[in-house]
Amino acid sequence: MSDRKIDALVMQNANDWLGGYVKWFTDIPATNGYPKTVIFHAGDPMTMIEMGGTGVVRKLKGADHVHRGIEEVIGSPSFLSVNYTDNYHADCALAALKKRGYRAIGLVGPGSMPHAFVTRLQGGLAGTTFVDATDFVDRLKAIKSEEEIALTRRCAEMQDAVFAKVARAIKPGMRDVDVTALAQHEGQLLGSEQGIFLGSSSPVGQRAPFAPRHMQGRTLKAGDHLVLLIENNGPAVSSPRSRARWCSARRRTR
16 A cells, blocks of 8 residues: 555445445454445554444444454445435445545445435535545455465355255155255355355256245146256355364364
8 A cells, every 4th residue: 555655445335245345354244234334544553434323422442342443433324225314324334434645546436336425525626536445455365374375165065965964855745945955054054154055956857946035936746857056155154153064064074
């Protein structure tokens, strides 16, 4: 950032599926369509803006064991589906940026940010330069540590364990949604936080597409085939029970 003369990075995500920047910087994902904004200051701990009451600010001073590296968490009752809240996050961010007198701000993933958020920031900081810092950050994200590589492999192994559970349990009379629900249930028991489970069944010779849940009402019959997409994330819940289930499932799939 110093080499690029960038004073702060600003990012916003609203989901855990394709919301990698907030998760990568804070280790806390955005979820369920609720916007989460993060300001990564070059010289201070981070600022986070997330769902909460107006005017509620938690001063963590970078010392919280969950919100690691975060100076303050600012509450904002913002909803992407409620247009009069469009500027709430930007106004909170502007307050944090203006008081520091920044001259150059890097936007990380601006293509995924709401138009209203970006234009409000730019309009509220006259004389400040905005640059796209996405490629700069993506190059850093692409470098994987040994720990990250090990976790990626654990995720793949967990998906194998989920598929093995489905293969043992699937039978005629189950609906397609029963199969995908079983896959999701097993993944969460193994510690996965969320995921996408698409699939459907058809008689042999007819196409079975990756159907979403609201189209998974067909009942399996003997001789049918079923396509199943298992895309859940890796183990994150670290309770003794989830660890025990994970180890047991790993042994079964081997």
